[in-house]
Amino acid sequence: MYKIVSKKEIGPKVQTYEIYAPEIARNAKAGQFVIFRIDDKGERVPLTVAGADPQKGLVRIIFQETGKSTMQLASLCEGDCIKDFAGPLGRPTEIKKYGTVVAAAGGVGTAEVLPVIKELKKAGNRIITVIGARCKDLVILEDELKRESDLLLFATNDGTLGIKGFVTDVLKDIISKEKIDIMYAIGPVPMMKAVAELTRSERIKTLVSLNPIMLDGTGMCGACRVSIGGKIKFVCVDGPEFDAHCVNWEELVSRLELFKNLEKISIDKFKYNQECKCHKK
Amino acid sequence: MSQKVKMPERDPKIRKKDFKQVNTGYTRDEMLKEAKRCLQCKNPSCSRGCPVEVNIPGFIKYLAGDNPSQAVKVLKQKNNLPAVCGRVCPQENQCERLCILGKKGESICIGNLERYATDIAFENNDSIAVAEKSGVKVAVVGSGPAGLTCGGDLLKMGYDVTVYESLHSAGGVLRYGIPEFRLPKEVLDKEINNLKKLGMKIILNTLIGRTRTVKELFNESYKAIFISVGAGLPVFPGIEGENLNHVYCSNEFLVRVNLMRSFDFPNYDTPVYRGKNVVVIGGGNTAMDSARTALRLGAESVKLIYRRTEKEMPAREEERLHARKEGIEFIVLTNPVKFIGDEKKFVKAVECIKMELGDYDDSGRRHPQEIKESNYAIETDMVILALGLHPNPVLTLLTEGLNTDRHGYIIIDDNYMTSVPGVFAGGDIVGGDTVIEAMGMGKKAARSIACYLNQK
Numbered sequence: 001m002y003k004i005v006s007k008k009e010i011g012p013k014v015q016t017y018e019i020y021a022p023e024i025a026r027n028a029k030a031g032q033f034v035i036f037r038i039d040d041k042g043e044r045v046p047l048t049v050a051g052a053d054p055q056k057g058l059v060r061i062i063f064q065e066t067g068k069s070t071m072q073l074a075s076l077c078e079g080d081c082i083k084d085f086a087g088p089l090g091r092p093t094e095i096k097k098y099g100t101v102v103a104a105a106g107g108v109g110t111a112e113v114l115p116v117i118k119e120l121k122k123a124g125n126r127i128i129t130v131i132g133a134r135c136k137d138l139v140i141l142e143d144e145l146k147r148e149s150d151l152l153l154f155a156t157n158d159g160t161l162g163i164k165g166f167v168t169d170v171l172k173d174i175i176s177k178e179k180i181d182i183m184y185a186i187g188p189v190p191m192m193k194a195v196a197e198l199t200r201s202e203r204i205k206t207l208v209s210l211n212p213i214m215l216d217g218t219g220m221c222g223a224c225r226v227s228i229g230g231k232i233k234f235v236c237v238d239g240p241e242f243d244a245h246c247v248n249w250e251e252l253v254s255r256l257e258l259f260k261n262l263e264k265i266s267i268d269k270f271k272y273n274q275e276c277k278c279h280k281k
Numbered sequence: 282m283s284q285k286v287k288m289p290e291r292d293p294k295i296r297k298k299d300f301k302q303v304n305t306g307y308t309r310d311e312m313l314k315e316a317k318r319c320l321q322c323k324n325p326s327c328s329r330g331c332p333v334e335v336n337i338p339g340f341i342k343y344l345a346g347d348n349p350s351q352a353v354k355v356l357k358q359k360n361n362l363p364a365v366c367g368r369v370c371p372q373e374n375q376c377e378r379l380c381i382l383g384k385k386g387e388s389i390c391i392g393n394l395e396r397y398a399t400d401i402a403f404e405n406n407d408s409i410a411v412a413e414k415s416g417v418k419v420a421v422v423g424s425g426p427a428g429l430t431c432g433g434d435l436l437k438m439g440y441d442v443t444v445y446e447s448l449h450s451a452g453g454v455l456r457y458g459i460p461e462f463r464l465p466k467e468v469l470d471k472e473i474n475n476l477k478k479l480g481m482k483i484i485l486n487t488l489i490g491r492t493r494t495v496k497e498l499f500n501e502s503y504k505a506i507f508i509s510v511g512a513g514l515p516v517f518p519g520i521e522g523e524n525l526n527h528v529y530c531s532n533e534f535l536v537r538v539n540l541m542r543s544f545d546f547p548n549y550d551t552p553v554y555r556g557k558n559v560v561v562i563g564g565g566n567t568a569m570d571s572a573r574t575a576l577r578l579g580a581e582s583v584k585l586i587y588r589r590t591e592k593e594m595p596a597r598e599e600e601r602l603h604a605r606k607e608g609i610e611f612i613v614l615t616n617p618v619k620f621i622g623d624e625k626k627f628v629k630a631v632e633c634i635k636m637e638l639g640d641y642d643d644s645g646r647r648h649p650q651e652i653k654e655s656n657y658a659i660e661t662d663m664v665i666l667a668l669g670l671h672p673n674p675v676l677t678l679l680t681e682g683l684n685t686d687r688h689g690y691i692i693i694d695d696n697y698m699t700s701v702p703g704v705f706a707g708g709d710i711v712g713g714d715t716v717i718e719a720m721g722m723g724k725k726a727a728r729s730i731a732c733y734l735n736q737k
Contacts, residue, residue: 221515
């Protein structure tokens with residue numbers, strides 16, 4: 001059993017947890033992920049490691065309530081335990097001195113970008129971070145991002161923070177002004193795809209962290225397979241980071257739709273049960 | 282000459298709708314009748330066919346005397362998972378093939394008797410001879426048949442054994458691969474609990490290589506390590522459309538159903554697609570398990586496509602017969618060439634080509650060749666690929682100095698030792714194939730490990 005040591009809501013339906021898992025905390029590196037399973041009937045769900053404290057044995061995860069399992073996870077309290085917590089999984093981000101690094105993030109992708117820029121900054125890179133959100137209230141981790149970035153920029157759909165527009169609008173501006181050595185894009189698929197299309201013509205090396213459906217997360221099932229340059233790769237063992245210009249995005253998008261109907265059944269059942277519990281109280 | 286007592290099985294029409302065991306097991310009278318057929322050979326050939334060297338006439342003698350608990354004791358001297366073996370071993374190629382009665386009549390049903398003994402007297406584990414604890418620590422990586430057997434034997438020799446498992450539940454392929462209707466998970470749980478009672482520690486959610494490394498294990502005063510991480514990486518055919526929606530590899534499909542229990546969705550959280558017209562590709566046990574599982578999830582038709590003829594199928598004869606009785610359609614001498622999708626990238630047909638058998642190849646089987654322009658399409662809404670597995674690369678890539686061959690299998694010497702001193706390996710990760718083969722390797726490796734530790 002793995003204990004939730006701390007819990008904090010850092011945005012609308014976005015939670016940050018610290019889980020006591022000393023072995024994972026000791027070996028986790030930026031870019032890796034964990035798989036959790038709440039209880040005996042739970043499913044296995046991947047989450048990026050958003051940080052780790054090896055001294056205290058804590059692993060930080062940040063997640064948005066989007067499906068049944070994340071809703072259930074959010075309903076737990078400090079001191080509660082989850083059944084399974086496995087990791088760190090996947091290949092770590094390659095950390096070295098590139099020069100100027102631009103990290104673009106959208107949604108909870110922000111939490112995945114944080115450990116990556118932290119390590120890249122330690123390695124002596126200049127970090128420009130670009131965050132995209134629908135509006136100001138949906139921006140998370142602003143203070144921490146500021147601490148790890150040399151320059152922090154925002155794009156919001158309604159213009160309440162930074163420029164009015166998309167991440168790619170900010171990126172175009174940066175590209176026109178200076179040389180970028182490498183770009184990271186982590187967030188929703190449409191955002192990563194848009195960044196990839198922008199940087200392809202500019203010939204800027206771009207890495208993305210992919211988020212397909214996963215089951216075991218150890219390379220034994222192929223649920224998370226993606227086409228990279230026409231070859232099958234398993235995101236859980238070959239990734240999650242890949243060259244954005246080699247990803248078959250249409251395929252990834254369609255494969256993410258696989259269980260939409262069943263996921264809805266699961267969510268509806270969970271909500272109904274939650275309401276029932278409230279009535280009983 | 283007396284005929285064998287057949288194992289009773291449930292009506293195909295009923296059993297194909299649920300996940301309960303197909304074979305119901307002998308009654309006491311059936312068991313006695315079968316056990317008494319055994320000639321009790323002085324120099325039994327049957328035992329030589331058993332990879333874990335069970336004293337077969339020995340346990341059958343106790344059964345013939347209606348003493349199943351003594352029979353289990355005899356079984357357990359050599360076999361750490363007898364309830365599993367009684368159900369999933371291909372006895373027709375092993376012990377039963379060498380039974381002297383088989384020369385002129387029908388062999389003893391050794392597997393059925395083994396199963397009877399364990400079903401009746403399972404909890405009886407008290408008097409297994411365990412050597413005095415030496416306090417020497419051995420780590421086993423992977424809790425499949427090879428790991429549990431090696432770990433179990435080392436326990437009996439007095440070693441302090443800890444098994445590391447990457448998934449949230451122990452058993453390897455016995456847990457996630459072999460379906461409930463062949464091996465109830467309750468039976469597997471009992472076997473594993475018996476090993477725990479003997480002192481085996483099992484640590485879950487730990488991917489060796491990532492969560493902790495082989496080097497770290499040695500630093501934690503493990504004196505030897507046995508690697509049995511299996512061959513988990515599925516093979517894809519490399520043809521157009523293989524990433525379409527509802528094209529699964531058998532491992533994914535079976536993990537969802539067996540390990541995650543998605544047949545009981547939404548009571549369990551993991552979803553599974555229930556195909557209506559399912560196509561399974563392959564001819565091994567995994568293909569049979571996938572086809573029969575798809576049927577039990579409510580498929581209207583399940584077609585199994587195999588490129589050779591039924592005679593060459595690697596699946597057990599019993600499973601093939603069960604599958605056919607349940608209504609699985611076998612389409613042999615046929616190979617898929619591409620998967621065709623609809624506008625939303627969901628699979629809607631498999632384009633196949635007919636095959637004929639040509640010359641004999643290295644494996645001693647006739648090589649299938651395509652018959653030109655014999656292509657035709659089979660409509661489907663779900664494809665399950667059961668084309669075999671490659672060795673799992675995670676641990677080998679992350680362990681310095683561990684040599685593998687060009688296919689990724691760990692290289693071992695005659696004593697099951699790898700290129701890293703003190704690290705041994707066995708099972709599918711060194712090229713094994715069946716559950717019992719993996720167990721046999723686990724047993725031999727345990728002996729080598731003990732020998733190595735004694736010399737140190």
